[in-house]
Amino acid sequence: xxxxxxxxSNLESRQEGVIESESFVAAVDALGKHVDVRAGDLxxxxxxxxxxxxxxxxxxxxxxxxxxxxxxxxxx
Numbered sequence: 762x763x764x765x766x767x768x769x770s771n772l773e774s775r776q777e778g779v780i781e782s783e784s785f786v787a788a789v790d791a792l793g794k795h796v797d798v799r800a801g802d803l804x805x806x807x808x809x810x811x812x813x814x815x816x817x818x819x820x821x822x823x824x825x826x827x828x829x830x831x832x833x834x835x836x837x
Contacts, residue, residue, distance in 0.1 A: 762781045762782060762783055763781070763783070763784075763788075764779050764780075764781050764808065764809075765779065765780050765781075765782060765785070765788040765806050765807065766779055766806070766807060766809070766813070767779070767780060767788075767792065767805065767813075768804070768805045768806075769792070769796050769798060769802050769803070769804050770803050770805075771799070771801060771802045771803070776796055778795075778796075780795065785814075789804070789816070789829060790826070792804070792827070793827045798818050798827040800819060800820050800821075801817070801818065802817070802818045803815065803816070803817055803818075803832060804816040804817070804818065804829060814831070815831070815832035816829040816830060816831055817829065817830055
C-alpha cells in the first residue's frame, strides 16, 4: 500500500493528512468518506518524491462522493 499525502482547502479552512491505499484512484475516492468536501474545494494529493496533483471539487456524484476535475479545467 502507498501513503498519499493530501490537503483539502477552501477560503475558510485547510485539512491535511495521509491516506493509505492500493492506488491513486482509490485514495482520491476514499477522501469523500473521510473528509468533508464541498464544491470549490481544492485537493492536492501525491506521494513522497513526486509533485502533488491538484484537483477542484465541482460537485457530487452522490452523497459522500465528490466529483473532481484537474485544477484549472472546466466541466463540459
